[in-house]
Amino acid sequence: MNDDNQPPEGYFGCFGKNAAEALAILMPVVDIALKAHETGDYQAFRNVMTDSLAARITPDGFQNAYKAIAPELGPLICKRLLAAVNRAGNPRLLFVARYTNTSDDILINITFTNSADAPLINEMWIE
Template sequence: MNDDNQPPEDYFGCFGDNAAQALALLMPMVDIALKAHETGDYQAFRNVMTDSLAARITPEGFQNAYEAIAPQLGPLISKRLVAALNRAGSPRLLFVARYSNTSDDILINITFTNNADTPLINEMWIE
C-alpha cells in the first residue's frame, strides 16, 4: 500500500531520472569506497568523500578503523543493494554484504550529497 503523502520507496536524488541512471553514477563511488576501506587506502576514500566527511574522518582515524575492522571482515565477497532511501534530501543506499572472514550478513549504508556535480559520499557505515 502506498500513501500518496509518502515518498517513493526507492530514492536516488538528483543522480538520474530512474534507478538505472542513478546507480550507474553511484555504484562506482561505492566500489571505490569499499575497496579503500578493505585495503586501508585513505587517499582513495578521500577522493570520493565530501569535505564535511573528511573533517570527521582523519587519516589516523581511518587507519585505526581499518586496522580494527578490515582483518576481521576480510575481502568483500558480495554486496546486494536492498534499498535507496531519502536521508535529509540525499540518497542513502543500503546494502547487505558478505565478507570472507565472517558468516554474518554485514549492513553497509552510504549517503551521498544530493545536488552535487559529482556524487560524493557524506556518510558511510559498515556494521
C-alpha cells in the same frame, strides 16, 4: 559481486531519472569506497567523500578503523542493494554484504550528498 538482482525503486536524488541511471553513476563510487575501506587506502576514500565527512574521518582515524575492522571482515565477497531511501534530502543506499572472514550478513549504509556536481559520500557505516 551479486548484481543479478533488479535494484529496487527508491530515492536517488539528482543522480538519475530512474534507478538504472542513478546506479550507473553511484555504484562505481560505492565500489571505490568499499575497496579503500578493505585495503586501508585513505586517499582513495578521500577522493569520493565530502569535505564534511573528511573533517570527521582523519587519516589517522581511518587507519585505526582499518586496522581494527579489515582483518575481522576480510575481503568483500558480494553485496546486494536493499533499498535507496531519502536521508534529509540525500540518497542513502542500503546494502547487505558478505565478507570472507565472517558468516554474518554485514549492513552497509552510504549516503551521497545531492549538492555536489559529482557523487560524493557524506556518510558511510559498515556494521
